[in-house]
Amino acid sequence: MNNYSRLLPTTILLVCLGAQADCDYDDFPRMDAMIVSSIGGNVQWNHTPMAGRSFRVAATLEQVKAFYADEWQEAVDFTEFNGWEQILHINKHCMMMVQVKAQNDRYSYGRMLLTNPPASDAGKQALGAGMPVPPGAQVISDMRSDDEIRQGRMVMLLGEEDLNATRAWYEAELQNQGWTLESRSEQPNALVLSYAKGREIMTVGLLRAQGRTQILVNRMDR
Structure with a gap:
């Protein structure tokens, strides 16, 4: 983290x-x-x-x-x-x-x-579209990486809800989307959730700092 x-x-x-x-x-x-x-x-x-x-x-x-x-x-x-x-x-x-x-x-x-940073985002799909983004969270970065072996996407967000509320939202949302929780790792003010669905894996990292919850969602093929 x-x-x-x-x-x-x-x-x-x-x-x-x-x-x-x-x-x-x-x-x-x-x-x-x-x-x-x-x-x-x-x-x-x-x-x-x-x-x-x-x-x-x-x-x-x-x-x-x-x-x-x-x-x-x-x-x-x-x-x-x-x-x-x-x-x-x-x-x-x-x-x-x-x-x-x-x-x-x-x-x-x-x-x-x-x-180089884009001059305008007009006409482009919203950042984070298709990824699990909690209500009110701000998408900071949306990165895609595709190659011959696997496809991946990593989204960074900032949320106003505390760590426990954000964790609860992801656990409920990903379960509803058919993801299976494989592991949970907890530290003071930090949490990592690892999920699997078919050939895909998703990791959700949460870090509480400076009064906001920082979120990193990493989704990729196996």
Whole structure:
């Protein structure tokens, strides 16, 4: 839950960036001997396609994460999504994200994703549509990731209800939608619910902080 709680403030920052943002892959840090090639646009952030590059590098997963932690210093967040380790950086121009997996004990591979905030959301489907969003909750971020192996979606929200009320809403709502609760993990002011339905899994993470409930909903194919 720690990575999730650190990610929310930077996500909010990205929502507030102006439409004048401009960056490209010349600005994206690369490790020595990193082999990079273009990929199709199979990731969306808030309905905006993220341009992508695939890469392979002679470095461990931890070495890749350490490299970008050093390059981006304090403006970096680490999360997991759809089987990928994610490294997120946001500056005044754009958002850069590295999604990386270990190929073996010597090599890692993944993709470099870059996007500028959209100028307008007019005519687009509401953020969070089709996902379980409690009444009154604010959708902060809506990310989709589709590849040949699996499809995934991750939605971040802020809610006004307390942790217990939010938990009760998700337990009732997901049960009504046919989801089966597989596990529940509780910590002080934090809760993770794991569900399954057919070939899909869904994880709901709740964190109570600063008088609001932060919600992370992650849905993906098995």
